[in-house]
Amino acid sequence: MTTAVVNPVLVEARQKVQETVDFIRSRTTSTPEIALILGSGLGELADDVTDRVVIPYKDIPHFPISTAPAHAGNLVVGTLSGKRVILQQGRFHSYEGYNPKEITFPVRIFRALGVETLVVTAATGGLNKHFKAGDLMMITDHLNLTGTNPLNGPNDGELGPRFPVMFDAYNRDLRDTTEATALREGITLRQGVYAGINGPVFFTPAELRMLITLGADSIGMSTVFETIAAVHGGMKVLGLAAVTDMAIPDSGHHSGEAEILAIAAEMGPRFRRLVKAVLNEI
Numbered sequence: 001m002t003t004a005v006v007n008p009v010l011v012e013a014r015q016k017v018q019e020t021v022d023f024i025r026s027r028t029t030s031t032p033e034i035a036l037i038l039g040s041g042l043g044e045l046a047d048d049v050t051d052r053v054v055i056p057y058k059d060i061p062h063f064p065i066s067t068a069p070a071h072a073g074n075l076v077v078g079t080l081s082g083k084r085v086i087l088q089q090g091r092f093h094s095y096e097g098y099n100p101k102e103i104t105f106p107v108r109i110f111r112a113l114g115v116e117t118l119v120v121t122a123a124t125g126g127l128n129k130h131f132k133a134g135d136l137m138m139i140t141d142h143l144n145l146t147g148t149n150p151l152n153g154p155n156d157g158e159l160g161p162r163f164p165v166m167f168d169a170y171n172r173d174l175r176d177t178t179e180a181t182a183l184r185e186g187i188t189l190r191q192g193v194y195a196g197i198n199g200p201v202f203f204t205p206a207e208l209r210m211l212i213t214l215g216a217d218s219i220g221m222s223t224v225f226e227t228i229a230a231v232h233g234g235m236k237v238l239g240l241a242a243v244t245d246m247a248i249p250d251s252g253h254h255s256g257e258a259e260i261l262a263i264a265a266e267m268g269p270r271f272r273r274l275v276k277a278v279l280n281e282i
Contacts, residue, residue, distance in 0.1 A: 007154045009153070009154055010154055010156045013101075013156065014156070014158075016061070016062045016105075017105075017108050017109060017112050018112075019061050019062065020060060020061050020062050020063065020105075020109050021109060021112045021113060023060060023061050024055065024060070024075070024077075024109070024113065025113075027053055027055055027077075028053040028055075028077045030051075030053070030077050030078065030079075030084050030086075031084060031113070031114055032077060032084045032085055032086035032110070032113055032114065032115050033083060033084045033085070033114070033115060033116060033117070034083050034084070034085050034086075034115065034116075034117045034118075034119065034279065034282070035085070035086050035087070035088070035107075035110040035115045035117070035118050035119070036085060036086075036087045036088065036118075036119040036120075036121065036275070037087075037088040037091050037106070037118070037119070037120045037121060037226055038087060038088060038089050038090065038091075038121055039091065039121045039122035039123050039220075039222060039223075039241075039242070040068065040122070040123040040244075040260070040261065040264055042121050042123070042242060042264060042268065042271055043072050043089045043090060044268050044272070045080075045087065045271070045272050045275060045276075046072075046074070046076040046087050046089045048080060048272060048276065049076050049077075049078040049079065049080050049085065049087065050078055050079045050080070051078045051079050052076050052077065052078035053076070053077045053078060054074050054075070054076050055074060055075040055076075055077070056073060056074050057073045057074065057075070057090075058073070060075065062105065063105065063106070064092045064096075064098055064102050064103075064105065066090035066091065066092060066096075067096050068090065068091075068093055068096060072089045072090050073089065073090045074089040074090070075087070075088060075089070075106075076089055080276065080279055081276045081277075081279035081280040082279075082280065083279050083280075083282075085279070086110060086113065086115065088106050091103070091106075091222055091226070092106075093199065093200075093221055093222055094146065094198040094199065094221070095198060095199040095200035095221060100146075100148055100149060100150035100152070100225045101150055101153075103150065103225045103226065104150040104225050104226055104228075104229035106226075107226050107229040107230050107233065107235075108159070108229065108233070110230075110235075111159075111230075111233040111234075111235060115235065116234075116235060116236065117174070117235060117236045117237075117238070117282065118226070118227075118230045118235050118236070118237050118238070119237075119238045119239075119240065119275065119278075119279075120139075120223055120226050120227060120230075120237060120238070120239050120240075121239075121240045121241070121242070121271075121275075122194070122220045122222050122223045122239075122240075122241050122242070123220065123241070123242050123244040123260060123264050124137065124194060124218040124219060124220040124241040124242065124243055124244065125202070125218060125219045125220065125243070125244070125245050125246065125247030126217070126218050126243040126245070126246045126247060126248070127195070127208065127211055127212050127216050127217055127218055127219055127247055127248070128190070128192055128217040128218070129248065130190075131190055131192075131217070131218070131243050131246065132243070132246065133243060133244060133245050133246050133263050134243065134244075134263055134266065134267055135188065135190050135243040136182075136187065136188070136189050136190065136240065136241070136242060136243070136267070136270065136271060136274060137189070137190040137191065137192050137194075137217065137218055137240070137241040137242075137243055138170075138175060138178055138179065138182075138189055138190070138191045138192075138238075138239065138240060138241075139170050139192070139193075139194045139223070139239030139240065139241055140170055140175065140191050140192060140193060141169070141170065141193045141194075142169065142170075142193060142194045142195070142196055142223065142224050142227065142239075143193060143194070143195040143196065143211075143214060143215070143216055143224075144196055144224045144228070145195055145196060145197050145211075146196055146197060146198050146224065146225070147198070149225075149228060150225045150228055150229050150232075151164070151228060151229070151232055159232060159233055160231075160232035160233050160234060161232070164228075164231050164232045166228070166231060169227055169228075169231050169237060170227070170237055170238065170239050171236040171237055171238060173236075174236055174237070174238040174282060175191075175238065177278065177281050177282055178238060178240075178274075178278050179191075180281075181274070181277045181278050181281055182274060184277075185273060185274065185277050187270060187273070187274050189274070190217075190243070191217075192216075192217025192218055193215055193216050193217050193218075194216070194217070194218050194219075194220060194223060194224070194239065194241060195211050195214070195216035195218065195219045195220070196220060196221070196222065196223055196224030196225075197219060197220070197221055198221065199221035200221065202247070203219065203247065205249035205250050206249070208247055208248070208249040209249045212249070218241055218243060218247075219247055220241065223239065223241075227239065238278070238282075240271070240274070240275065242263075242264055242267050242271055244260040244261075244263040244264045244267070245259060245260050245263065
């Protein structure tokens with residue numbers, strides 16, 4: 001009779017998840033059903049959460065620390081639009097020095113807490129000539145141009161399959177609901193393909209032309225790893241992007257950090273209204 005050998009890497013990963021989940025449950029009795037990851041300049045949505053419990057990342061076992069501008073670095077648990085939610089107020093990026101498994105660690109925690117739906121948001125640069133800075137875009141698909149993947153290494157079958165199918169990574173039903181909600185709310189909602197890169201540099205004109213040729217409508221430095229991990233774990237994903245600048249090659253100008261954050265702040269009320277209306281419907 002043979003005894004199955006459990007990979008020690010997987011044992012350690014499971015232990016870290018359990019310790020983190022136990023800590024979060026010690027701080028709140030809420031059982032979240034929807035998780036939201038809030039991108040650059042979009043974290044103020046957390047202010048609308050009622051009965052909220054705020055847990056700084058620095059207090060959470062095994063959690064990375066967010067160092068990107070306009071990323072507060074808190075988990076916020078409570079109620080939003082009548083739904084039990086957990087919000088990641090600030091995320092983690094490759095350019096901060098984190099690897100894909102560290103970046104997606106919160107997604108694993110959300111799933112272990114019982115979350116079934118993930119709303120992932122991001123500030124993004126527009127590549128579609130029909131877009132403009134200040135537009136909201138629903139992500140219909142993505143290009144993973146990071147050169148790596150959060151599922152590299154041994155697969156934990158308790159989390160998901162070795163080869164997850166990404167054909168419907170951004171859930172069709174959630175997209176249909178979001179499109180109908182935006183129309184009802186009178187909010188213009190673009191749709192397009194998000195190109196995920198590592199950063200931290202903004203792309204050259206030649207690189208941007210390449211992305212447009214590949215079919216990208218926007219570009220950003222996040223989102224794809226979290227979506228992959230969520231799909232791997234059996235979660236439904238909705239992607240929303242704030243087009244905070246236009247990254248059109250040969251335009252003669254590319255917005256810097258300050259301009260991007262200013263546009264994200266201006267878009268904040270519209271973004272919050274859309275997200276809350278969508279949550280009310282799902």
